[in-house]
Amino acid sequence: MVKPIKSYRNTFVILFVTLVVFTFINISLGSIYIPLKQIFLSFLDGQVDKESWKSIVLNYRLPKAITAIIVGSGLSISGLLMQTLFRNPLAGPFVLGISSGASLGVAILILGASFLGANITAYAFTNWGQAIAASIGAFLVLSAVMLAAVKVRNTMSILIIGLMFGSLTAAVISVLAYFSSANQLQQYLFWSFGSLGNLSWKEIIALSITFFIGIALVIFIIKPLNSLLLGENYAKSLGVNVRRTRNLTLISTSLLTGVITAFSGPIAFIGLAVPHLTKLLFSTSNHKILLPAVAISGSIIMLICDSIAQLPNSEYTLPINAITSLFGAPIIIWLLVRKRKINY
Amino acid sequence: MKDTKQHIIKTTNLNIGYAHKKAIKTIASNLNIELEKGKLVCLLGKNGIGKSTLLRTLTKVQPALEGEVYINNENLNQLNNLDLSKSLSLVLTERLPESNLSVFELVALGRQPYTNWVGNLSEKDLTIIDEALSQTNIEHLVNARYYELSDGQLQKVLIARALAQNTDIIILDEPTAHLDIHHTIETFTLLKKLAKEFNKTIIVSTHEINLALQLSDELWLMTASNFIAGKTENLIENDQLNQLFDSDLIQFNKTLKQFTIKNSQ
Numbered sequence: 155m156v157k158p159i160k161s162y163r164n165t166f167v168i169l170f171v172t173l174v175v176f177t178f179i180n181i182s183l184g185s186i187y188i189p190l191k192q193i194f195l196s197f198l199d200g201q202v203d204k205e206s207w208k209s210i211v212l213n214y215r216l217p218k219a220i221t222a223i224i225v226g227s228g229l230s231i232s233g234l235l236m237q238t239l240f241r242n243p244l245a246g247p248f249v250l251g252i253s254s255g256a257s258l259g260v261a262i263l264i265l266g267a268s269f270l271g272a273n274i275t276a277y278a279f280t281n282w283g284q285a286i287a288a289s290i291g292a293f294l295v296l297s298a299v300m301l302a303a304v305k306v307r308n309t310m311s312i313l314i315i316g317l318m319f320g321s322l323t324a325a326v327i328s329v330l331a332y333f334s335s336a337n338q339l340q341q342y343l344f345w346s347f348g349s350l351g352n353l354s355w356k357e358i359i360a361l362s363i364t365f366f367i368g369i370a371l372v373i374f375i376i377k378p379l380n381s382l383l384l385g386e387n388y389a390k391s392l393g394v395n396v397r398r399t400r401n402l403t404l405i406s407t408s409l410l411t412g413v414i415t416a417f418s419g420p421i422a423f424i425g426l427a428v429p430h431l432t433k434l435l436f437s438t439s440n441h442k443i444l445l446p447a448v449a450i451s452g453s454i455i456m457l458i459c460d461s462i463a464q465l466p467n468s469e470y471t472l473p474i475n476a477i478t479s480l481f482g483a484p485i486i487i488w489l490l491v492r493k494r495k496i497n498y
Numbered sequence: 499m500k501d502t503k504q505h506i507i508k509t510t511n512l513n514i515g516y517a518h519k520k521a522i523k524t525i526a527s528n529l530n531i532e533l534e535k536g537k538l539v540c541l542l543g544k545n546g547i548g549k550s551t552l553l554r555t556l557t558k559v560q561p562a563l564e565g566e567v568y569i570n571n572e573n574l575n576q577l578n579n580l581d582l583s584k585s586l587s588l589v590l591t592e593r594l595p596e597s598n599l600s601v602f603e604l605v606a607l608g609r610q611p612y613t614n615w616v617g618n619l620s621e622k623d624l625t626i627i628d629e630a631l632s633q634t635n636i637e638h639l640v641n642a643r644y645y646e647l648s649d650g651q652l653q654k655v656l657i658a659r660a661l662a663q664n665t666d667i668i669i670l671d672e673p674t675a676h677l678d679i680h681h682t683i684e685t686f687t688l689l690k691k692l693a694k695e696f697n698k699t700i701i702v703s704t705h706e707i708n709l710a711l712q713l714s715d716e717l718w719l720m721t722a723s724n725f726i727a728g729k730t731e732n733l734i735e736n737d738q739l740n741q742l743f744d745s746d747l748i749q750f751n752k753t754l755k756q757f758t759i760k761n762s763q
Contacts, residue, residue: 437598
């Protein structure tokens, strides 16, 4: 009997170890040098030489590493879902306007707060207000794109519609920006740079809860997603409820991307690039393997990008959004040139 | 009348076509089909006559305008997608979307109606997949990516996927459209074998009239005004094939059992 089902256990073990290693590297790097031993001691509640070190590790670096893991895996999973749903390797949360929707939500909240009245202004500068606004914006724009997707079956047209929604929201944002104060503009600009730090434990808990709800939904569509690899007609003939699958994909993607974008800003590229990188490592199309693989790879890449953005031992931090593209784009170009063909 | 229990597919006064907001476009009306199990049926007709519409209606892809379709004595409208997927499988003409699927993964997807919520394959599933691969002679391709295959190989893989779905009925929409004569004949003999040896009911829409005449048990002829279903030899005997093409160019030759060019006298 043929046994063509490959076990990817070894690859998973290696990936997981890599994830743990990079988590520690990420925590040990920062503007202040803290010896590795002291970092372990802070975790183990041991006697740390300087009290401030312990505080930095536990209240700043650890939350940031956790955020990086959630952001990296969440965006990568969203990218994979979009690529399967639209059967297009170019799809990703950014291309389809989810991120621009989130940006619009936050822009309306921060920049448009003065138009909307004093009640909202109070929330405009809190992470919570931004999170909710971004989630609503992401969900609305993605729904609009999906509605269009029902009408037009051509996937290329859907992508173009997604891009159009992107430029539409960008236009609205520039109009809002034109009428805004410098203070508001700065606030919005900082949000759009992307940042993994600045999240309190409470916010991380909120982020994690939404993340796990999104992931829980995804787990239930692993099987229909696999059949969608054959196209909608075959999926239907296999007993799949295509509409329900599409809606669940839509909801989980907008939950994941929306809440991540809300707390950490629009982080480019991860959602598009990581699924492709992962598929080179795991030559399967089975989402049961791809989903965890994409999640771990996304976390690792996000941790690496964050470590670079920190500019270790200097007091500067680069915008994470720039780093992901700066390193992601050349990798994808190199892979395409080398492999000549990318499958998704 | 015969006992209806023997009919795997039955339609009563079926009208097929498209209902738009304002106008209803009827493609064919009053179709009464009674099909027994284990037959190879070829659906013949000119381009654009409505073969695909009929197949789409029988497979619940689009609703019937009027009339009923019964699959295994059950009304199609009362079957949900999952029930239907256990009695009817498809091989479509559309191109597969790009993916990394291997031949094994693709055939294994045929087991989806039977696997658990996450799609794990049981020993039984693996056995059935193995059988499907051997029935179609593609065991040597299991590890290949589907995009590496030739059209002929891909068609066999798609048929294997339908076999893995383990349904009484397999419906194929122009399965040999892109194939050379060798692979066309290979595909048709495979379908004939599946019908005869494994008691599958196979409905094929095709333009390979000569092969259809040689291999099929029954023919469904679609013309602009008429739908004729019957045993292949009877249709040949009764000269009913001449209605298929309302044309000055060709005619059916009963003794040769094939269409020939009309002599312009």
